[in-house]
Amino acid sequence: MPFSTVTVKENKQESQLQVQRMAIFNQCKIIEAVNDQDQTYYLFFHKDQYLNYASAKKLTKRSYVNKAFQKGIVFTPPHPLIDFVLSSQPQFSKRSFNGLFKKLQKYYSLQETALIATYFESFINKEKLSNFIETLFYKERRDGKLLSCYRILYILKDFSPHHRLADAFSGDLDFNRYDERYKNNDETILSSDPIYMEKKLYSSKHHDQSFQKLSNMYDKQGRINDLLAISIQQAVHTQDPKDYAVLHTLIDSRFEDLDRLHLLEDLYKRGLSIETLQQDLLHAYIENEKFKDILKLIHQSGLTLTPHQSGQLVKMVKGNEDAAEELTPEELQMLLGHLLESGDPEAAEILTRAISSLLDEHEISYIKKWGEPLKHYPKAEPIIKKVDLMNELIEDPNQQLKLGELYHEFRQPEKAIECMSFDMELREEDHRPVQWLAKLYHEVGMKEEHHAYKQLYIDMVKRQA
Known part of the structure; x- marks a missing residue:
């Protein structure tokens, strides 16, 4: 079931929040939600693991949250990727940041802990976060883990370029050697630093080689949802049927009918305009009996229904007595064209019902003009002629x-x-x-x-x- 709300808990107080959107940015996922007073909350996840939530009245332009929503891949509900993240637990509890950072060090490397700390700069004083990362640096230094120190320093310099630690070790010989190895793309050192590699590949993921490497990384790490997210963005970016075919296979292997439909709708709304997607979306709408969406898609894309698809559409409409009330005049006109074209014996009765529905809100002159394109169908002609006569008699x-x-x-x-x-x-x-x-x-x-x-x-x- 699609998640439109999420339950958060602080102490013993529970609150229902309305989900607005989710950003996927490198290893981080952030869900934005609001309460009934329009206060905004952010739920943070590292990969798919819940970290904490926080509320903010205003975010700085350079905050990690803003960066995630500007440079990441953003999804709005209903969406299966949002559902997957929120289905991990029934509610999300507020944690103290001190307790969270202590717990992180038990489950993640100190480099990864330092990275996660940077997510929260809008909610914790930046100097305090920088100092926490500094303690991680010195902890690794005391243990003689110089490469890990270098990697933590890299995260700190990216987060706070003018921090005293950056200056203190700018001339360190060991770190200078690591600098050279990274600049020269030393495969030995890069292969052991997935955090650095992901950031580098993510920033250039629209280049085919980077996209393939990032896809392989996500696949090996079992991060299928992240793989799906970048594949969605890639298919929209390239408009290449081959990229869409790969994505479609991934979708089919992981999702059931309604989730698959929401993913196809998301692709269409994002601007993927290739005909194979339109046909797949049409098929999904037919399978889920979404006749209003079928007509909207046909109107927007110019798709032509096969005789079998027309028959399925006719069957759907005949099974819904309120069909005429649910459609716009343009959608009604299109639907009736399919009904009359198919020779359905009940087409004339459905046309009469449609005109009755239109008369509730429109003048006869409008309906006369609306019915003109249908007049050439033998079953429609006598009914439309009655509307023409009404238009003459009304004055x-x-x-x-x-x-x-x-x-x-x-x-x-x-x-x-x-x-x-x-x-x-x-x-x-x-x-x-x-x-x-x-x-x-x-x-x-x-x-x-x-x-x-x-x-x-x-x-x-x-x-x-």
Whole structure:
């Protein structure tokens, strides 16, 4: 089930938040959500592991959160990747940052712990975070782990370029040697530093070689959702059917029908415009009986339904009595074109229902114009001609009885009552509009009026006998 809300807990107080979006940026995932007072919260995950949540009134432009939403891959609900992250636990508890950072050191390397600390610069004083990373550096230095020290220093320099530690070790011979090895892309040293490699590959992931290396890295680490995210972005970027085919295989291997549909919709909304996606999305809409979305897609993309697909669409609509009310006039027109083209025996009845629905909100002149493209279908022609006739009669005071009869035919009893009332006043001795009013008031459930006009009709007939 798609997650549109998330439960957070601080001490013993639970709150329901509305999910707004999620950013995937390198190893980090951030979910933005709001409470019913429009206060914004951010839930942080490292890879797919929950870390902590925090609220912020305002973020700095250079904050990690802003960077993640600007440079990362952003998803909005409903989306299976958001669902996967939020389904990891029923609620997300607030943790003290001191407790979190102590716990991180038990489960992650100190280099990875330093990286995770940088996520929270909008919620913890930057100097305090820098000093924490410095303690990790000196802890590794005391243990003689110089390469790890160098890597932690690299994270610190990226996070806080003017920190005193950067200056203190700028001339260190060991670190200078590591600098050279990194600059020369020493495979031995790079292969043991996935954090550095991911950052480097992620920044250039639209280049084919970088994308392939990053994909392989995510695959080996079992980070299928991250692989899916970059594959979505890559397919949209290249508009290449081959990239989409690889992505589609990944989607099919991991997701069921409705999740697969949401992923295809996401790709379409992101601007992937290749025909294979449009056909796959059309098929998914048909499988899930989303007839309104089918029509919208056909209208936007210009796709043509096969006879079998038209038959499936017709079956869907006939099974939904409220179809006409749910569609825009343009979608209705398109749907009726498919129904009439297919020769469906109930097409004329559905057209009549559609016109009835349109009469609730539109003038007859609008419906006349709306029906013009359907007039060439034999089953539609006599119905559209009635609309044309109504358009002629509406300004003729001597033809209100006929107009009322046509309104009744299109299931508009209130409008028919107006016409018959006008005609009755115009032709006081004519019992026909009175007979109609008795019938119409009965149909709309107005018993007193029905009985009054029924008696009036009987009296008029007796007088004329």
